[in-house]
Amino acid sequence: MATNGMGRNLESFVKQQIEGAQKRFEGLESEAGKVLRTLKARSRGPAREVEKLLGQINSDALLENPKVKELGRKATQVSSELRKRLDGFQTKAVEAVGVASQAQVKELNRELSRLSKKLDQILPPSVKKVTSRGTNRVSAP
Known part of the structure; x- marks a missing residue:
């Protein structure tokens, strides 16, 4: 009988840990969704500018355009930021599970x-x- 009680306690403990991990995952998922929406919104303007420039200028002149160079830098920064955040979310998810x-x-x-x-x-x-x-x-x- 004593082992039954321990089994129930262990089961209860594991269930609580899983529920806690699920709540942390939901929070991480929500935060990731917000970041993704923000990054999508931030990328819309530069994407439109790039499309406009591509339609107007040949490729050689386009690469020399200061606006194109600036857009390239911004795209690189956004990409780098996204990678860092996704790595952070991955790390948090692994930590939340306890692995x-x-x-x-x-x-x-x-x-x-x-x-x-x-x-x-x-x-x-x-x-x-x-x-x-x-x-x-x-x-x-």
Whole structure:
């Protein structure tokens, strides 16, 4: 009976964690939608200007036009900003779920490897033989 109670508590805890993660995902989804709408609105004006310029000027002269150069810089900035925000949302989503990111897994594997090497240097050969039979090392994915 005691294990039944623990099972229910565990089930309740997991359910609460999932509900919390779902709420965080909904918030992230809402924020991502706002960012996307903002970026779409910001891109409409420059897109119209580019279309207008393309219709008026040949390609060689177009590339020398200061407005085109400025629009190119703006497009690059918006693209960079969008990438950064999407990366941030991805990171937040991974953190909300409680799963380690690839960078975190790589760092943990580096640390395990470093500690393993230190242990190999410290432990006498007789202990190494005994411990090497019973342990499996974690390898990088």
